[in-house]
Every structure is written in C-alpha cells, then in structure tokens.
Amino acid sequence: MKTVMTRKVLFLALVVAAVSVVQQAQAKTRFVLKSEDVKLPQSDRGLPEGPGRDVVQSNCFTCHSAGMILTQPPLPKATWEAEVTKMRNVYKAPIDDKDVPAIVDYLTAVKGPK
Amino acid sequence: MENAISAALSRRNLLRYAGATGLATFTSPSLAQSVVNLPLPGGVDERQITTAFPQKGRMILQRTRPPMLETPFEVFDKGVFTPNEEFFVRWHWAVIPTSIDVKNFRLNVRGHVERPLSLSLKEVLALPQIEYAAVNQCSGNSRGFFQPRVPGGEWGNGAMGNALWTGVSLKAVLDRAGVKAGAVQVRFNGLDDPVVKDGPDFIKSLSVDHARDGEVMIAYAMNSEQLPLLNGFPLRLIVPGWYATYWMKMLNDIEVLDSPDTNFWMKTAYTIPDTPHANIKPGQTGVPLVPINKLNARSFITNITAGAKLEAGEPATVRGIAFGGDAGVKRVDFSHDGGKTWEAARLGKDEGKYSFRRWYTRFTPEKGDYTLMVRCTNDRDDVQPDQPNWNPSGFMRNVIEATPVSAA
Numbered sequence: 001m002k003t004v005m006t007r008k009v010l011f012l013a014l015v016v017a018a019v020s021v022v023q024q025a026q027a028k029t030r031f032v033l034k035s036e037d038v039k040l041p042q043s044d045r046g047l048p049e050g051p052g053r054d055v056v057q058s059n060c061f062t063c064h065s066a067g068m069i070l071t072q073p074p075l076p077k078a079t080w081e082a083e084v085t086k087m088r089n090v091y092k093a094p095i096d097d098k099d100v101p102a103i104v105d106y107l108t109a110v111k112g113p114k
Numbered sequence: 115m116e117n118a119i120s121a122a123l124s125r126r127n128l129l130r131y132a133g134a135t136g137l138a139t140f141t142s143p144s145l146a147q148s149v150v151n152l153p154l155p156g157g158v159d160e161r162q163i164t165t166a167f168p169q170k171g172r173m174i175l176q177r178t179r180p181p182m183l184e185t186p187f188e189v190f191d192k193g194v195f196t197p198n199e200e201f202f203v204r205w206h207w208a209v210i211p212t213s214i215d216v217k218n219f220r221l222n223v224r225g226h227v228e229r230p231l232s233l234s235l236k237e238v239l240a241l242p243q244i245e246y247a248a249v250n251q252c253s254g255n256s257r258g259f260f261q262p263r264v265p266g267g268e269w270g271n272g273a274m275g276n277a278l279w280t281g282v283s284l285k286a287v288l289d290r291a292g293v294k295a296g297a298v299q300v301r302f303n304g305l306d307d308p309v310v311k312d313g314p315d316f317i318k319s320l321s322v323d324h325a326r327d328g329e330v331m332i333a334y335a336m337n338s339e340q341l342p343l344l345n346g347f348p349l350r351l352i353v354p355g356w357y358a359t360y361w362m363k364m365l366n367d368i369e370v371l372d373s374p375d376t377n378f379w380m381k382t383a384y385t386i387p388d389t390p391h392a393n394i395k396p397g398q399t400g401v402p403l404v405p406i407n408k409l410n411a412r413s414f415i416t417n418i419t420a421g422a423k424l425e426a427g428e429p430a431t432v433r434g435i436a437f438g439g440d441a442g443v444k445r446v447d448f449s450h451d452g453g454k455t456w457e458a459a460r461l462g463k464d465e466g467k468y469s470f471r472r473w474y475t476r477f478t479p480e481k482g483d484y485t486l487m488v489r490c491t492n493d494r495d496d497v498q499p500d501q502p503n504w505n506p507s508g509f510m511r512n513v514i515e516a517t518p519v520s521a522a
Contacts, residue, residue, distance in 0.1 A: 064177060065177055067175065090382070
C-alpha cells in the first residue's frame with residue numbers, strides 16, 4: 001500500500017514537473033511584436049559628368065539611385081541597349097523613345113569597355 | 115521612437131565594441147575604413163561602408179534606393195549566425211512602407227480556399243511555433259565574380275546570411291484556410307510596391323506541395339528578435355534550402371492558385387538554364403529555362419583573406435563556414451596546394467541541415483606561395499565544382515573558392 005502511494009506521489013510529481021517544463025518552454029518562446037517606424041536614407045550620389053548625364057538621372061533615378069549604375073562593370077553597348085529596353089518593356093520605366101539613344105550613349109561612354 | 119533610436123544606437127555601440135575587441139582575430143581591414151574592396155575582376159570593386167540604414171550596423175552599400183546592402187565578409191568569421199544588424203538587404207521596388215503598426219497589420223489568405231482569412235499578428239503568433247536555422251542567400255550572390263561580367267547587383271560574397279528563424283508553418287495557415295482540391299501553386303506578396311504605374315509587383319510562387327511541406331515558415335522572429343524592417347518585418351516567408359527570391363519580405367498576402375503562375379517574376383525573372391550548375395557558355399542560346407530553386411553547396415575561408423602573409427614554420431588555423439544548400443554538410447575538405455591534394459577539415463556544431471556550419475583545420479606552411487581552397491560536399495553527395503558556372507543573370511555561383519597566400 002505504501003509503495004503504491006509513493007508511486008502515485010512520484011507520478012504526480014513527474015506530471016507537475018513535466019507541465020512546468022512545457023510552460024517554461026512556452027513562456028520562453030512567446031513573442032510580442034512592437035510596431036516599427038524607420039526612416040530610409042536618401043542617396044547623396046550622382047553620376048559622372050558627360051553628355052546625356054541629365055537625361056539619365058531624370059529618367060533612371062525614378063526607380064533607383066545612382067549606385068545601381070555606379071557599381072556596374074564595363075559592359076558593351078549591346079548590353080546597355082538590352083538593359084534600357086528591359087527597364088522600359090518589363091519594368092515599365094516611362095522613358096521617351098527620343099531619350100533612349102542618349103541614355104545608351106551615356107552608359108556606354110561611362111560604363112563601356114575601356 | 116526615441117527609445118527605439120537609443121536602443122539602436124546602443125546596439126550599434128555594442129557591435130562596434132565587440133568588433134574592436136575581436137579585431138586581432140581579423141586579417142581584414144580596420145573598422146575605421148569607409149570603403150571596402152570586394153574585389154571583383156575587371157573593376158568597379160570599391161564600395162562605401164554605410165551605417166545610415168535603420169536597424170543596421172556597418173554594411174557595404176551597393177545601392178541606396180531600393181536598398182541593397184551587403185554583409186561585410188569578416189562578419190562570417192564571428193560565428194554561424196549572422197547578426198540581424200549585419201544581415202544583407204535586397205529590395206526590388208522603392209515603395210517600401212517605413213512604418214508598420216502591429217495592431218493594424220493583416221495577413222490575408224485567399225484564392226482557391228474554403229475560408230479566406232485575414233489574420234492579425236496576434237492570431238498568427240497564437241499558432242503552433244516552429245523554429246530552425248536556415249541560410250538565406252540571394253540568387254545573385256557573388257555575381258560580381260562572373261567572367262565575363264554580367265549586369266545586375268554587383269555583389270561580392272556577402273549577399274547571404276544564416277539566422278535562427280521562428281514562426282509558424284505555412285501549412286498550418288493554409289490548413290486553417292482549407293486549400294481546395296485542384297490547387298497547384300501558392301503565391302506570395304509583400305507590402306512593397308512598384309514605383310511606376312504598371313510595373314510588375316514583386317510576387318513569387320511555390321508549388322502547393324512545397325508550400326504544405328510543413329517546413330516552409332511564416333517567420334516573425336530572426337535570431338530570437340523581431341525582424342528589422344528592411345529584412346521583412348513583421349512577417350517573412352522562409353523557404354529553407356531555396357534561394358532568397360522566394361523568401362517574401364513583409365508578407366501580407368497569400369493566394370492559392372488553381373493554375374500555374376505565369377507572372378513576370380516566375381516566368382521571366384529569376385529563371386536559370388536547365389543545365390547542371392545552371393551553366394552555359396557566354397552567348398549560348400536556345401537553352402530551356404526554369405525558375406531558380408534549390409541552393410547549392412558552398413564553403414568559404416573566413417579568417418584568411420587573399421594576399422595574406424603567413425609565418426613560415428608556424429601552424430596557422432584556417433577556418434570558415436560551409437553550407438550544403440538544400441541538404442546538410444556531409445564533409446568539408448581543405449587544400450593548401452590549389453586543389454592537388456585535399457584533407458578533411460573538422461566540422462563544428464551541427465545547427466541543422468539548412469544552417470551554416472563551421473569548419474576548422476591547421477596548416478603549417480614553409481616559405482613560399484600557396485593557394486588555399488575549401489570544398490563542401492553535402493548529404494546528397496553534391497560537391498562544389500572546380501570550374502565556375504556562367505549564365506547571363508549571374509545566378510548560383512558555387513565554384514570552389516581559391517585564396518592565394520604566401521609564407522615567409
């Protein structure tokens with residue numbers, strides 16, 4: 001009889017221990033999210049001087065800052081033509097037909113094969 | 115807000131302090147520098163270091179708007195978990211909400227489901243929690259090393275990171291909505307928007323089976339903290355073993371589709387040649403394209419940089435990180451002779467099959483020049499190739515990296 005009682009007590013103790021472990025685990029991993037409010041920096045970089053610079057900046061900077069262009073390696077004119085075409089056709093950059101040659105020429109001059 | 119700023123500042127100071135005390139272990143440049151050389155073949159490899167971005171420490175500035183920030187490579191030497199403050203950032207469109215109120219945010223589940231849902235964050239957090247470590251890597255990580263060079267984000271090797279992600283399984287959310295028979299894909303959208311009218315909103319899809327595998331996660335915590343806004347606060351999709359393009363940031367819309375997704379970001383962008391290692395010859399055309407998918411195995415030396423001078427006759431510790439992609443790291447081998455001979459490196463603690471894993475070895479050079487190499491084999495016996503791949507998008511680089519050093 002005594003053994004049975006001891007077993008019951010032990011069992012209960014184990015159950016209590018197990019429950020508190022689960023509770024602790026839950027408490028440990030419960031997350032409360034806090035609202036976030038941030039400011040994103042503006043780019044302070046422009047493109048190098050050259051014919052067509054203004055038309056490039058006024059068109060291309062609508063969607064992305066100068067870094068996108070400044071970090072590009074030397075690329076052939078055909079690649080720059082393809083890039084400008086992609087920006088217009090796929091990403092819907094509102095670039096006038098008449099501005100395209102100036103943009104391609106500028107990019108090729110600044111970022112063409114050396 | 116003031117508290118948030120001061121917390122961010124003190125965190126930044128802590129990082130600086132931690133960095134300064136750990137400086138002796140770095141062979142890489144000092145913290146005072148404001149530019150870094152990646153270095154990329156053929157040039158334009160200098161980048162500014164910026165601390166101007168919210169909830170971010172020192173990052174390599176690739177582009178301010180939309181933000182593209184690279185993790186300075188020395189961060190990967192600190193451990194297998196990439197700190198949130200230094201985790202890379204990449205956005206496609208510049209319309210990014212800068213303020214998110216946790217009370218108003220809703221995650222919508224709609225489309226081919228029995229019960230469309232609009233879940234508050236509280237409801238999401240009340241679902242059963244899952245947690246694991248996983249590498250998040252940009253499809254174009256290391257694009258700047260492609261030869262011939264290709265246009266795009268000219269990353270070095272730092273458009274990757276590993277974090278402990280905590281959240282709920284996508285399956286649990288989909289099950290609550292009740293996916294109808296005939297569903298084929300699940301499409302994800304975030305709060306970012308195109309700048310220009312008719313620009314394609316950035317949306318991505320997974321097959322319905324993948325979405326319901328129980329592993330794909332809607333995460334609300336990254337390294338046990340809520341996500342930095344630029345890493346996708348408040349909810350981000352985690353697709354372990356797959357490229358970051360699928361890890362939708364600021365996830366707020368889940369649409370179950372009953373026909374294949376043919377949107378631009380699945381059909382055209384982020385596609386790869388359907389060839390081994392997504393490899394083709396420059397100029398090669400007519401190759402079938404498929405959406406990019408699983409990560410491949412990679413490994414890096416993190417404590418010795420190219421051009422380092424070692425002491426002849428002195429044992430040097432060489433260490434780094436490896437990941438198996440969509441499978442665990444089986445082994446990492448090290449070579450000091452440009453790949454002529456290899457020996458197994460010791461592996462560090464296993465944080466799970468999708469995680470970075472530490473590796474270590476010792477090497478005692480005599481006087482002379484050496485090319486150090488490291489090679490990862492994953493649990494599916496995929497091994498890093500000894501020749502670099504090439505494709506016009508600059509995706510999936512995983513060649514065995516070479517680090518030339520000398521000893522005197």
